[in-house]
Amino acid sequence: MSRVVKVLKLDTGGRRRGNNFDRGRALVAGGAGFLGSHLCERLLSDGYEVIALDNFHTGKGYNLAGIARNGSFTCIRHDIVDALPTDFAVDEIYNLACPASPPHYQADPIHTFKTSVLGSINLLELARRHNAKIFQASTSEVYGDPLVHPQPEGYFGNVNTHGPRSCYDEGKRSAETLFFDYSRTYGIDVRVARIFNTYGPRMRPDDGRVVSNFIVQALRGDDITVYGSGSQTRSFCFVDDLIEGFVRLMNAGVAPQHPVNLGNPVEFTIMELAELVVDYTNSRSRIVHRPLPVDDPRQRKPDISFAKQHLGWEPKVALSEGLAHTTSYFDALLGGRRFAVPR
Ligand code: NAD
Ligand code: UDP
Numbered sequence: 001m002s003r004v005v006k007v008l009k010l011d012t013g014g015r016r017r018g019n020n021f022d023r024g025r026a027l028v029a030g031g032a033g034f035l036g037s038h039l040c041e042r043l044l045s046d047g048y049e050v051i052a053l054d055n056f057h058t059g060k061g062y063n064l065a066g067i068a069r070n071g072s073f074t075c076i077r078h079d080i081v082d083a084l085p086t087d088f089a090v091d092e093i094y095n096l097a098c099p100a101s102p103p104h105y106q107a108d109p110i111h112t113f114k115t116s117v118l119g120s121i122n123l124l125e126l127a128r129r130h131n132a133k134i135f136q137a138s139t140s141e142v143y144g145d146p147l148v149h150p151q152p153e154g155y156f157g158n159v160n161t162h163g164p165r166s167c168y169d170e171g172k173r174s175a176e177t178l179f180f181d182y183s184r185t186y187g188i189d190v191r192v193a194r195i196f197n198t199y200g201p202r203m204r205p206d207d208g209r210v211v212s213n214f215i216v217q218a219l220r221g222d223d224i225t226v227y228g229s230g231s232q233t234r235s236f237c238f239v240d241d242l243i244e245g246f247v248r249l250m251n252a253g254v255a256p257q258h259p260v261n262l263g264n265p266v267e268f269t270i271m272e273l274a275e276l277v278v279d280y281t282n283s284r285s286r287i288v289h290r291p292l293p294v295d296d297p298r299q300r301k302p303d304i305s306f307a308k309q310h311l312g313w314e315p316k317v318a319l320s321e322g323l324a325h326t327t328s329y330f331d332a333l334l335g336g337r338r339f340a341v342p343r
Contacts, residue, residue, distance in 0.1 A: 022047035024091030027132075029080050029123060032059030034202045035137070035195075035239065036096045040064065042243050044072055051088070055079040058099045063202050080119035081111070084126060092250065093134040095123050098172075100139075102165065102293065103208035109167035116171030117178070124182045133189040135250050136179050138259055140196040140300055141169045150265065150301040153194065153258055163295045176259055183255075191249050191256070196263025196302045200239030200322060201329035211236060214274055215323070215330050218283035228292030230271030233299045237264035238322035241315035248311040256310065263302035264315040273319075280323055281339070 026043045030036040031052025036059065043050050044067055052064065052075040067073045078085050080097045098115050099105040105112040120136065127134040143151045144159030159169050179190040199211035207213075217224045245262040268276075274287050307313045324339070331339040 025049045025051065025089065026092040026094065027051045027053060027090045027123075027126075028094045028096060029053045029119070030059065030096030030098065030137070031075065032056060032061065032063050033096060034063070034100075034200070034204070034207070035198065035242065036094075037063035037067075037202055038200070038239050038243050039094060039096065039246060040073065041067055042247060044070055046247070048072070048092070050074070051076065051090070053078045053080060053084075054097065058101070058104050058204065058207075060204065079115075080122055081114045082122075084122055087126070087129065089130050090126065090132050091130075093123050093127050093132050094137070094246070094250070095120060095135065095175075096137045098137070098168075100168075101208040102168075105168040106164050109164070112167040113171040113174075116168075116175045120175040120178050124178060124188065127188050128182065128186050131188075133191065133250065134179070135191045135193065135246065136175055138176050138192050138194045139168075139172050140194055140261070140263065140302065141165065141297075142173050142176065142194060142259075143297075143300070144169060145295065145297045146299065149299050150267075150303045151261070152303040153261055153306060160295050164293075165295045180257075183257075189255050191252075192259040193246060193249055193262045194259045194302075195242065196237060196261065196300065197234045198237045198239055198242045198263070200326050202239075203326070205330060205333060210234070210270060210273065211323075211326065212330070214277040215281070215327050216334070218277050218281040218285050219327070219331055219334055219336060221284050223288040224274050224278065224283075224285050225290045226270055226274050226287055227290050227296065228270075229289070230274065230287075231269055232292075232296060233267045233269050233301065234273075235264050235267045235301045236273070236319055236322070237262070237315050238317035238319075238325070241317050245307060245311065245313045248313050249307075252311055256306070260307055260311070261302040261304050262307060262313070263304065264319075265302055265304055266319065267299075267301040268319065276319065276323065277327075280320070281327060 032054035
């Protein structure tokens with residue numbers, strides 16, 4: 001993919017609302033990734049002009065295949081750690097740029113940390129110059145290995161500052177600090193979502209996170225790798241539900257003055273997930289155990305009372321339904337045709 005995927009015709013001054021695009025111009029950093037590509041599609045269908053910025057570290061050009069020819073869409077290859085390539089006018093910024101899977105964010109931990117800190121500063125400065133609203137994709141990892149369960153937004157967390165996950169957890173915590181300091185200092189409208197484990201079509205087969213690993217292993221007939229005993233828990237949100245939460249948080253009339261949990265509160269053990277995937281795919285794979293990674297959180301489940309009450313949001317897609325869609329995606333990607341599910 002070329003550096004600038006489509007010819008840029010971005011004016012550098014003046015707001016776009018009231019021009020060709022009803023909703024204005026939105027910038028999605030990390031737009032070629034799993035969540036970012038779904039968000040770009042949603043914003044285009046809502047009437048925005050959309051610019052994706054991505055360094056393609058974990059993102060893929062084919063995630064954008066469905067919108068690449070859309071006249072309202074532009075994709076720029078750019079690393080947000082570096083100064084932005086041009087000072088274009090923008091109304092809304094979504095910062096999703098950061099590798100999210102432990103093997104990927106640990107591959108270059110210093111760059112991961114810079115992405116959260118320097119990348120956030122670059123985007124916050126852009127928001128400041130253009131008086132744009134800005135959204136940060138934070139994470140349930142800010143709670144670390146939580147001692148409070150389920151986790152409400154008011155819980156400060158239990159995070160290791162110097163372990164192999166710290167580049168991600170502490171980077172995201174620092175980004176939250178920056179977002180609210182920019183808001184207090186410059187009056188910028190910030191929205192911060194703490195995202196809990198989300199899965200769905202367009203995760204990479206080699207992403208390394210648990211849902212994609214288990215489905216790909218089951219489809220290939222490989223061993224299903226449960227780390228540790230499998231008694232640790234996670235709560236899995238389907239991508240469509242999460243994107244709806246993003247849009248509601250960004251468009252809420254009053255900006256919450258704190259981060260907001262977005263995730264599915266139904267909790268599963270990792271062993272339960274492995275069994276569900278094996279049953280659904282009718283796979284001959286064996287479930288095997290591998291060492292538990294350092295600092296792997298023992299439990300995780302969001303308290304979504306705030307999102308329910310103030311955004312009218314809660315997940316609608318059950319794990320069984322979401323796994324069916326995700327299995328269908330990976331089956332097609334791997335060349336199979338056994339799990340076609342109409343979307
Ligand atoms: P992903 O790895 O598929 O997407 C991240 C995207 O950001 C990729 O396209 C990648 O190439 C791009 N990117 C990474 N570093 C960059 C940089 N320095 N400059 C420009 N682009 C860069 O992961 P995802 O699951 O889509 O996650 C998106 C965001 O949501 C991330 O910020 C992640 O931390 C956050 N999040 C995701 C989850 C989840 O369960 N999916 C949970 C919590 C938080
Ligand atoms: N996990 C697992 N097998 C895998 C990948 C992950 O058992 O092949 C476990 C992992 O140790 C963790 C849980 O599944 O307890 C969720 O891992 P993931 O990397 O998806 O997300 P995170 O740890 O960031 O919540």
